[in-house]
Amino acid sequence: MKLPQFLVADPMLDELRILLGGRYKGVGSLMRIYKRNGLVNWNTQIEAITRVQAVVSTGSPQYFLGCGQNNLADRTSSTA
Numbered sequence: 001m002k003l004p005q006f007l008v009a010d011p012m013l014d015e016l017r018i019l020l021g022g023r024y025k026g027v028g029s030l031m032r033i034y035k036r037n038g039l040v041n042w043n044t045q046i047e048a049i050t051r052v053q054a055v056v057s058t059g060s061p062q063y064f065l066g067c068g069q070n071n072l073a074d075r076t077s078s079t080a
Helices: 072-079
Strands: 002-009 017-024 027-034 040-046 051-057 064-069
Touching: 002 051, 027 051, 027 064, 040 064
Parallel strands: none
Antiparallel strands: 002 017, 017 027, 017 051, 027 040, 051 064
């Protein structure tokens, strides 16, 4: 199941990309996508949570802090 939760400007102030967070395939996910064509430039999944609800940049392009929720209902509904 794919549920976008938020869409924000790129934390690294890149004018060409935006950050999309939410749930993808039952786990919390972040995707950095190109504004112009929607292609994924970078993505990650956070197995410990089922939905990313907020993200903060550490000032370095390699590191982000994400928080969200871990619902059993989210995990079971994604396999149905």
